[in-house]
Amino acid sequence: MSVAVDLATLWAFIIALAVFIYVVMDGFDLGLGILFPLFPGKHDRDVITNTVAPVWDGNETWLVLGGGGLMAAFPLAYSVLLPALYAPLIAMLVGLIFRGVAFEFRWRTRAQRNLWDIAFAGGSWVAALAQGIALGAILQGVHVEGRHYAGGWWDWLTPFSILTGVSLVTGYALLGATWLILKTEGDLRDKAYRISWVLLFMMLLAIAAVSLATPLLTIQYAQRWFSWPAIVLTAPVPLAVIGVTVLLMKNLAQKHDVWPFVLALALFFLSYAGLGISMYPYIVPQSITIWQAAAPERSQLIMLPGVLVLVPLILGYTAWAYWVFRGKVGHDAGYH
């Protein structure tokens, strides 16, 4: 069964990659919605939505791949986790519906534009918070019996999951603010710098809080992070976080255009890697490993060529779309 073992690990990486690409790409455009209340002016809001209008659809598609891929490659995990995360997932879907249609609707009405702006901001907040809560709920483990979720429908709600929820909102907002630095100019960009400073400190606080709280959840997480020799592998992660933070501060101070966004992404990557270290090889922490949840070999095999050929292709034409709409967004691009 060595082939199956390798396949399951490979698929765990593929799903993790899809989720990470989703977090990175939809993260900054959800972040824009989170920051919307700070930019009450119509012109600012038009520019902000224009920076992502051509690409948000593609960004959200990674979420569908994450969900669909999980069902295909790890059906057991999909069927245990989704009922466990029922309420946050429904809230996330409703949030995504509102903010998604708001992109189109706010241009089609003058009278109700404010309402759709509220829908855009509110939907982004709810979706981000729900995703963070879902993450925390997975990390703290869910109650499994046999092949089913056996907990109640409020089990996800704990101080820890609220902490991860708020943390993700903060992180997305930081991505959004640094994205605005990259894509806008003038007063809007200046404001984005100021907001980025505040959010960076909040994000560091959030990373510290989640990092300290996670090992307290179970002894396994603590051993994973602090036991010898694992610590040789895990210690570089917090050290890298410190390094990236210093660089990010330097670039914010120097008012660099591109680097703040890239470094904010790096912070996300490190946090994400930290999560991976905590969870592996479990897909439902403490209950189901990736090998137990893996779909039959034939199912994982049939999708492999698709992923190996198509994902690079997708990344290619997605990059092209970003390239087409590169540069600062002023008054005259996208919707206006």
Add this chain to the structure above:
Amino acid sequence: MFGLDAVELARAQFAFTVTFHIIFPAFSIGLASYLAVLEALWLWTGRDVYLNVFNYWLKIFAIAFAMGVVSGIVMSYQFGTNWSVYSDKVGPVIGPLMAYEVLTAFFLEAGFLGVMLFGLKRVGPKLHFLATLMVAVGTLISAFWILSANSWMQTPAGYAVNADGQFVSVDWLKVIFNPSFPYRLVHMVLAAYLTTSLVVGAVGAWHLLRNPHLPGPRVMFSMAMWMAALVAPLQILVGDQHGLNTLEHQPVKIMAMEGHFESHKDGAPLYLFGWPDQEKGELKYALGIPKFGSLILKHQIDAPMAGLDTVPRQDWPPVPITFWSFRIMVGLGMLMLALGLFSLWERWRGRLYINRGLHRFAIAMGPAGFIAVMAGWITTETGRQPFTVYGLLRTADSVSPLAAPAVGTSLLAFIIVYFIIFAAGVAYILRLMAEPPHPGERGPSSEPPIRTAGVTPAAGVVQGAGS
């Protein structure tokens, strides 16, 4: 909640969200192809009217597509939230098909949509046409995979069951090209094309009633009526073939569609109307043509046909819904055929753009495609009950271990949210449709134009990019 148990609530939720969702793909599959044809005509002939009509429908496409995307995300998670046992058992077969749909279709559509909507000026007409084409092809690839997945649940093939009780593939080609798939795919794609042509035709007719000389509405109406005249008869033929395929693989569904509670040894009637009584197992007030059912379904006037009396009660689908939704679909299909033939006749007489009766008929038929698509799906999905995987996995055994209040609350949330979204989206689309396409019509990269003199100032920009 609502006096329903968790299974019924989960079913209600799936029925509601999928019915809402199918409206948008049914429209955007057809509209994406129509937009590609319009842009090709514009590139080929250089006539501005094609670009104007293209930009006009592009704005409507943007709204419909966004609503399709967000309601589609709900579907991809609902399998897990409400139907977790189904997902665990069927995921190894259905999951890869859906993953391929995401990889080959959703990304293609979403990746090129931005360029299609906003990029004409930036990439030039040739690359822009490529983007439009990719979006159109993406919608068709998406239809391919999702209908394959749905058809497998109706007519499972190429599978085995493993020790964990999961369905696993033994032959992927047999899974993908399962017996009902080709029929369902052609039937649905044609339905999407018909739906779009009826909407486009209705909008064209609406403006022709006011002014029969407007170039944009004339182009729309003429193209739409060609489509209706050609596709409506084809669709009826395909529908008949699909029915024969269903008779072979899901005979119980046909019994419900036809209202055949009792078996007929020598020739079954074709019931036109009647009131199916599920409890008593009889069709009340039946009005039918003797022997005609056997003629249509078996192509033999005296062919014996089994009825629901040969099937155990617990395997009966809900007959009244199946019976009536089927009649609604067929009735609307006949009206579409009538519209197509009427338009051909008036075209031949040179009165296509001036016959007000034809225009009024076309306007009345504007929503007919949506209703027929929904009725058709309700027929096929209700008719395969009480199974999620036909004959193998019962709906009641597929559901998540959730309490009724959880499912009821989320159902309520979806109903409220969808009605808000739907009302707003339809209102905005109708508002766009209320104006005819203008010379120099702009794409989605503009607010609703402030109409002062009919021609908007930015007209030259887009046209400049194209010439």
